[in-house]
Amino acid sequence: MALSEFGLIERFFCQQTVKNTSTRLGIGDDCALLAFPPGFELAITTDTMVENVHFFAGTDPEQLGHKLLAVNLSDLASMGAKPVSIMLALTLPKADEGWLGAFAKGFLNLAKRYNVDLIGGDTTSGPLALTVQALGLVPQGQALMRSSAKPGDFIYVTGLLGDAGLGLKIKQGYHCSDPDGALKRFNCPTPQVETGQALIGIAHACIDVSDGLAADLGHILQKSQVGACLDWETLPISAAVQGYIAATGDWQLPLTAGDDYELCFTVSPEKVAQLTVPCHKIGVIEAQPGLQLRKSGTVLPLEMKGFEHFY
Amino acid sequence: MALSEFGLIERFFCQQTVKNTSTRLGIGDDCALLAFPPGFELAITTDTMVENVHFFAGTDPEQLGHKLLAVNLSDLASMGAKPVSIMLALTLPKADEGWLGAFAKGFLNLAKRYNVDLIGGDTTSGPLALTVQALGLVPQGQALMRSSAKPGDFIYVTGLLGDAGLGLKIKQGYHCSDPDGALKRFNCPTPQVETGQALIGIAHACIDVSDGLAADLGHILQKSQVGACLDWETLPISAAVQGYIAATGDWQLPLTAGDDYELCFTVSPEKVAQLTVPCHKIGVIEAQPGLQLRKSGTVLPLEMKGFEHFY
Numbered sequence: 001m002a003l004s005e006f007g008l009i010e011r012f013f014c015q016q017t018v019k020n021t022s023t024r025l026g027i028g029d030d031c032a033l034l035a036f037p038p039g040f041e042l043a044i045t046t047d048t049m050v051e052n053v054h055f056f057a058g059t060d061p062e063q064l065g066h067k068l069l070a071v072n073l074s075d076l077a078s079m080g081a082k083p084v085s086i087m088l089a090l091t092l093p094k095a096d097e098g099w100l101g102a103f104a105k106g107f108l109n110l111a112k113r114y115n116v117d118l119i120g121g122d123t124t125s126g127p128l129a130l131t132v133q134a135l136g137l138v139p140q141g142q143a144l145m146r147s148s149a150k151p152g153d154f155i156y157v158t159g160l161l162g163d164a165g166l167g168l169k170i171k172q173g174y175h176c177s178d179p180d181g182a183l184k185r186f187n188c189p190t191p192q193v194e195t196g197q198a199l200i201g202i203a204h205a206c207i208d209v210s211d212g213l214a215a216d217l218g219h220i221l222q223k224s225q226v227g228a229c230l231d232w233e234t235l236p237i238s239a240a241v242q243g244y245i246a247a248t249g250d251w252q253l254p255l256t257a258g259d260d261y262e263l264c265f266t267v268s269p270e271k272v273a274q275l276t277v278p279c280h281k282i283g284v285i286e287a288q289p290g291l292q293l294r295k296s297g298t299v300l301p302l303e304m305k306g307f308e309h310f311y
Numbered sequence: 312m313a314l315s316e317f318g319l320i321e322r323f324f325c326q327q328t329v330k331n332t333s334t335r336l337g338i339g340d341d342c343a344l345l346a347f348p349p350g351f352e353l354a355i356t357t358d359t360m361v362e363n364v365h366f367f368a369g370t371d372p373e374q375l376g377h378k379l380l381a382v383n384l385s386d387l388a389s390m391g392a393k394p395v396s397i398m399l400a401l402t403l404p405k406a407d408e409g410w411l412g413a414f415a416k417g418f419l420n421l422a423k424r425y426n427v428d429l430i431g432g433d434t435t436s437g438p439l440a441l442t443v444q445a446l447g448l449v450p451q452g453q454a455l456m457r458s459s460a461k462p463g464d465f466i467y468v469t470g471l472l473g474d475a476g477l478g479l480k481i482k483q484g485y486h487c488s489d490p491d492g493a494l495k496r497f498n499c500p501t502p503q504v505e506t507g508q509a510l511i512g513i514a515h516a517c518i519d520v521s522d523g524l525a526a527d528l529g530h531i532l533q534k535s536q537v538g539a540c541l542d543w544e545t546l547p548i549s550a551a552v553q554g555y556i557a558a559t560g561d562w563q564l565p566l567t568a569g570d571d572y573e574l575c576f577t578v579s580p581e582k583v584a585q586l587t588v589p590c591h592k593i594g595v596i597e598a599q600p601g602l603q604l605r606k607s608g609t610v611l612p613l614e615m616k617g618f619e620h621f622y
Contacts, residue, residue: 025454028457029534030356030457031354031389031447032355033355033449034352034353035353041344041345042346044342044343044396045343048433048435048442050438052437075342076341081342087355087444089400091361120355122358124361124440126361126440127361127438129402129435129437131357131359143342146339146341147340207341223339
């Protein structure tokens with residue numbers, strides 16, 4: 001049976017919608033309608049994933065649905081926002097029911113975990129590309145911004161760096177004796193949603209590690225007009241990534257690989273005692289611009305660079 | 312010079328941003344931040360346009376930028392919402408500065424006209440596709456919804472029907488002695504932003520004519536669980552479309568062609584005196600389901616169908 005545009009959306013996406021208190025009108029009209037409590041600001045972000053650019057052709061659709069939403073929720077987490085609503089714009093080469101069912105499952109299971117409503121979207125035919133817009137709430141004036149780092153702040157990350165990058169290397173042919181953890185980090189990242197909210201009032205600047213630590217911390221440094229020094233020995237690195245570095249010599253992987261979706265944030269020394277989230281101190285913010293790395297007793301300059309399009 | 316993803320966005324889109332009172336934080340962080348006045352709901356919509364599906368390869372980029380935003384503002388208009396903010400997700404095969412400059416010009420000029428802030432987005436490489444998310448404000452509980460039509464309501468449209476469809480025919484090779492008006496309607500539609508807001512408190516149901524009058528009115532009928540009878544002789548049709556019908560016999564064009572972006576709305580007879588916007592009465596809502604057309608003294612059933620993907 002051929003499915004119409006509307007039939008497609010309704011069949012796979014409408015039935016599982018959670019109704020949270022912000023949703024006044026969901027899928028099915030020209031717009032969705034939302035109402036928010038007073039005292040909050042709306043945080044809003046959008047990310048597109050394109051086949052053969054952000055994911056391999058033939059990627060498991062359930063994992064893809066999960067990851068697409070996870071990367072958007074990660075942007076909300078990095079501002080300290082609580083996710084509320086999502087819109088989904090799907091461009092599909094054909095209406096493949098098996099693919100859509102699996103994609104919707106991965107996408108909606110993650111949405112349900114955070115009580116996030118899918119409130120609308122658009123379905124078009126064309127080369128496979130997926131755009132999500134995510135909306136969240138953050139207490140007024142308290143969002144964690146890239147521009148808020150101060151000299152003297154300690155720099156933290158919430159978890160292991162480089163595993164998603166190793167997962168990508170494995171997909172590209174690198175042989176790893178214990179590949180499962182890295183592949184899971186690459187295929188099914190966990191957005192740090194609760195952690196982001198728990199950092200409100202404690203952290204100064206915050207960003208999610210999507211393009212690589214050096215690049216993403218670089219955005220904080222640029223927007224805050226400060227510099228930083230990282231301490232190589234304190235970077236949280238898994239045994240698998242340690243094995244990869246030992247085998248290849250590519251020690252920069254944890255600094256340049258994207259897709260980890262951990263949070264990187266800064267906290268003033270006076271507030272450190274209030275930190276309750278699992279995290280690792282990896283360096284310090286300095287007044288002098290630039291990013292440096294202390295490694296084996298020497299200090300190296302680091303390029304603030306990760307994966308970018310159009311280079 | 313090769314342009315980075317960030318350089319691209321900043322160069323073409325950041326500088327012309329209008330700062331309206333809702334924007335607390337615009338482009339440049341993981342999320343934008345918005346604050347809204349009390350007593351309003353947020354209306355939100357998304358639309359994607361894909362090359363070779365929604366527009367021809369080689370389409371003038373300035374017109375494309377205009378149309379992409381116009382179709383999204385039209386969705387806000389159809390709910391009676393005042394546009395406030397937009398997000399833009401661009402997937403581009405290459406970073407063509409000339410194309411981007413012209414596209415940004417068409418897009419931002421229209422945004423400026425309505426004091427709408429571009430607050431964020433995403434730029435990715437891939438086959439040309441453009442997704443906008445538009446946000447607007449509507450007085451609490453007063454949005455114009457598809458589900459609100461009542462038997463006895465009169466049906467109105469705000470302007471000429473079929474001209475954009477004729478413009479498409481002309482692009483596909485139809486010879487028209489006076490093509491400019493129709494082409495302009497197809498290339499550069501005007502969203503009925505002020506009209507939509509002026510209908511708040513007066514109209515019951517409202518929709519924008521994007522897929523064709525029969526299909527779009529059909530959505531109102533379906534959601535409101537009513538029927539309608541249209542009067543062929545009262546449909547507002549331009550001389551060019553009349554000429555097309557006379558030449559081809561294709562009298563259904565004004566009913567089935569999309570892209571006009573006029574509003575179609577229903578008003579109870581008691582409220583008609585309050586209507587101050589330019590509009591044309593074209594039929595009446597009936598309790599009996601189905602869409603009918605009174606034409607040359609007979610009543611014909613109409614399929615509630617227009618352009619759809621995946622048929």
